[in-house]
Amino acid sequence: MSESVRVRIAPSPTGFAHLGTASTALYNVLFARQKKGTFVLRIDDTDLERNRPEFEDLIYESLRWLALEWDEGPDKRGPYEPYRQSERLDIYKQEAARLINDGKAYRCYCTPEELEAERKQAQLEKRPYKYSRRCLTNPPEGRMVFAVRFNVPGGEVVFTDMVRGEMKFDADLIGDFIIVKSDGYPTYQFASPVDDSLMKMTHVIRGEEHLSNTPYQLMLIDALGYERPVAYAHMPLILAPDGAKLSKRKHPESNLMLFKDQGYLPEALINYLALLGWNPGTAQEIFTHDELLQTFSFERVQHAGARFDWEKLNWINGEYIRKLADEELARRLQPFVPNLDPATIERAIPPLKTRMHKLAQAVDYLDYLWTDPAPPALDAATAERVRAAINVLKDVPWEPEAIEAVLEGAVEESGVGKGKFYTPLRDIVTGKKVSLPIHYTLALLPKEVAMHRLQRATNPPD
RNA sequence: GGCCCCGUCGUCUAGCGGCCUAGGACGCAGCCCUCUCAAGGCUGAGAUCGCGGGUUCGAAUCCCGCCGGGGCUACCA
Numbered sequence: 001m002s003e004s005v006r007v008r009i010a011p012s013p014t015g016f017a018h019l020g021t022a023s024t025a026l027y028n029v030l031f032a033r034q035k036k037g038t039f040v041l042r043i044d045d046t047d048l049e050r051n052r053p054e055f056e057d058l059i060y061e062s063l064r065w066l067a068l069e070w071d072e073g074p075d076k077r078g079p080y081e082p083y084r085q086s087e088r089l090d091i092y093k094q095e096a097a098r099l100i101n102d103g104k105a106y107r108c109y110c111t112p113e114e115l116e117a118e119r120k121q122a123q124l125e126k127r128p129y130k131y132s133r134r135c136l137t138n139p140p141e142g143r144m145v146f147a148v149r150f151n152v153p154g155g156e157v158v159f160t161d162m163v164r165g166e167m168k169f170d171a172d173l174i175g176d177f178i179i180v181k182s183d184g185y186p187t188y189q190f191a192s193p194v195d196d197s198l199m200k201m202t203h204v205i206r207g208e209e210h211l212s213n214t215p216y217q218l219m220l221i222d223a224l225g226y227e228r229p230v231a232y233a234h235m236p237l238i239l240a241p242d243g244a245k246l247s248k249r250k251h252p253e254s255n256l257m258l259f260k261d262q263g264y265l266p267e268a269l270i271n272y273l274a275l276l277g278w279n280p281g282t283a284q285e286i287f288t289h290d291e292l293l294q295t296f297s298f299e300r301v302q303h304a305g306a307r308f309d310w311e312k313l314n315w316i317n318g319e320y321i322r323k324l325a326d327e328e329l330a331r332r333l334q335p336f337v338p339n340l341d342p343a344t345i346e347r348a349i350p351p352l353k354t355r356m357h358k359l360a361q362a363v364d365y366l367d368y369l370w371t372d373p374a375p376p377a378l379d380a381a382t383a384e385r386v387r388a389a390i391n392v393l394k395d396v397p398w399e400p401e402a403i404e405a406v407l408e409g410a411v412e413e414s415g416v417g418k419g420k421f422y423t424p425l426r427d428i429v430t431g432k433k434v435s436l437p438i439h440y441t442l443a444l445l446p447k448e449v450a451m452h453r454l455q456r457a458t459n460p461p462d
Numbered sequence: 463g464g465c466c467c468c469g470u471c472g473u474c475u476a477g478c479g480g481c482c483u484a485g486g487a488c489g490c491a492g493c494c495c496u497c498u499c500a501a502g503g504c505u506g507a508g509a510u511c512g513c514g515g516g517u518u519c520g521a522a523u524c525c526c527g528c529c530g531g532g533g534c535u536a537c538c539a
Binding site: 010011012014044045046047049050108110112115122123126127128129130147148164167169170173174175177178179180181182183185187188189191192207208209210211212213216234236237239241243244245272275276277279281282283285302303304305306307308309311312313314315316318322351352353354355356357365407411417418419420421422423425426432433434435436437438439 | 463464465466467468469473474475476477485486487488489496497498499500501502531532533534535536537538539
């Protein structure tokens with residue numbers, strides 16, 4: 001038996017917590033738990049320009065909301081601390097120095113302008129660009145500011161991808177890339193493999209955008225004398241409805257906290273995310289966490305990116321809402337209707353349950369309970385029917401069943417259909433054309449309030 | 463430009479040479495139920511499997527080319 005599995009996610013705190021982070025985290029958690037391994041959260045905050053500490057908290061909050069808990073991380077103890085890259089700068093400096101000493105990396109004094117010129121020239125000559133290695137072969141004199149470049153050995157880089165099988169890259173096409181920026185911070189391409197190695201990651205599960213980065217990192221791992229991870233897994237990207245990659249900048253709707261705020265259940269989002277890019281090969285669509293653990297495998301993950309489909313998410317979320325026990329649904333609904341007391345929410349659940357695909361919709365059905373809709377104008381015949389309703393409602397026990405019974409009777413008496421009879425009542429009580437069934441609509445309101453609204457509508461102040 | 467990944471109904475997908483007159487799910491349409499809106503039940507429309515060549519008795523499934531999409535190629539991650 002080999003060493004136990006260790007995997008990680010390494011989000012960077014450069015904005016809200018992203019849907020893609022949740023997706024990657026899910027696959028990591030699934031794999032870690034299947035293998036009884038360890039799931040690590042590392043914060044890749046080496047982008048001095050864009051990092052903000054509050055974004056780090058958003059990552060914690062979002063991941064915890066989804067119940068994707070990590071075993072080691074910046075806010076926990078662990079054998080490989082610290083788990084925040086900005087606190088590991090000495091390590092990268094030391095490793096970079098080691099590479100320089102070994103002749104495997106070198107200082108580069110080129111300015112951004114000079115590099116840009118090199119690139120332009122290459123483009124002009126229609127030749128694939130690779131850094132000229134000027135600072136390796138003929139470094140300029142008298143400059144102080146430098147970055148560190150990796151002396152790319154070239155050759156063929158081969159590795160195993162659990163999704164796509166054996167991958168082969170020609171590293172001769174890769175130019176010497178920067179591993180330490182002139183501000184002293186490591187680049188992702190450097191810090192990531194260093195930490196993965198030092199933190200003893202056995203598998204690297206991440207988004208497909210990193211597939212082409214893998215040879216860069218593998219060469220570094222080799223040069224540093226580390227052991228390579230046993231395998232990688234590059235997961236299909238989540239695409240926006242228009243087919244473009246879901247990005248933070250272009251797609252603010254990929255903000256995880258927004259899902260929470262709209263009333264998506266975390267377990268439903270997880271279920272949908274699991275199905276995006278993976279399928280069990282059966283017709284099953286709804287999975288408990290345990291079922292996911294049992295059935296998930298990298299052999300069945302998709303190779304192509306998948307568009308995020310809100311309609312399907314809504315359906316799955318509705319399925320989860322309907323499956324929730326009434327008390328549990330009431331509990332989860334509370335934050336969405338803070339004006340209502342728990343008893344009222346609980347009474348609203350039975351008719352409400354089948355009508356929501358996300359919890360925030362409860363507001364549309366229930367806001368008449370804490371607002372006072374303006375009474376509509378009624379013609380004489382309608383007013384007469386409303387009075388008939390008031391009449392039968394007056395002495396009835398204020399329960400949905402009883403209300404329904406007497407109202408049915410009144411409808412019978414009136415000679416018009418239920419639709420014609422109930423629509424004005426609905427309008428008067430809620431101010432809307434859509435509501436819960438009329439007897440529930442009435443029963444949820446205190447009797448005096450309901451009666452007052454009906455009465456007021458039949459006696460307009462003049 | 464170079465390298466890499468990918469390409470089946472609108473969307474997510476099943477399919478790994480004959481069981482496919484291409485199956486399922488979401489969405490959509492119709493009907494039933496029904497006081498509105500949902501939920502639920504039933505029925506239906508919807509994919510010449512990106513295109514063109516091969517291989518084969520036989521291809522969505524194998525091979526080649528092309529086209530299309532995405533990713534990487536940054537002193538972003």
